[in-house]
Amino acid sequence: MTTQTKELEDHMAIISQMYPAMYTPVAPQQGKPKPRRRRRKNKGGESGAAAEAKKRKLSDEQVYLLELNFGNEHKLESERKDRLASELGLDPRQVAVWFQNRRARWKNKKLEEEYGKLKTAHEGVVLEKCRLESEVLKLKDQLREAEKEIQGLTERVDGVSSNSPCSSSVLSMDPPPFLGEFGVQGYDPDDFYIHALDWMNLFM
DNA sequence: CGAAGTCGGCAGTTACATCA
């Protein structure tokens, strides 16, 4: 076996993996030919007998060369089509049709890939949304607890406010930065408890 | 400039081969 032949076989193996259904070996026509259903019309003007004589399935080598050409350029200029057709022993029309169908398959494949990517991305976003929603619920709970605690402390402070030396300055302070639900800009949930404790220490 | 012809591309369809 020559290196070139081996290379061709390797390429065919790869291509066969990509398009398994395209490369089943052509079985020689044996016995009496089955009657074919009639097409609607034959625009090409080819006689029925001539069309009948044509091999329907392209050979592995023909497909391999067509794939190589398609890999280089998906579009087919007239000159290249004629050259390819004579190289492969095909009608230029067959080459054009093959490229057309191949472009359609390629487009479908790309659409499927794109769909897969979008689906994965969408699933990721839905997951992240769930995570964020549960985090919001958790933070709301924490906020409620903190507000309850502050309420209790405030009531305690009110009870002794009349004889506390610092009461006036404390009571005149701005409300704590964590009061109110999500109304504070620059609020960092990680620092929530640290800030809350700092603020409460003023009363201790 | 515009009508007519040609050509290539695409979407959709049909006919056929192959396989489970």
Next chain:
DNA sequence: TTGATGTAACTGCCGACTTC
């Protein structure tokens, strides 16, 4: 035998280009 699937080939339409 039959239904599903892949593919070659077809139809019909459209836009770009050329010719007259």
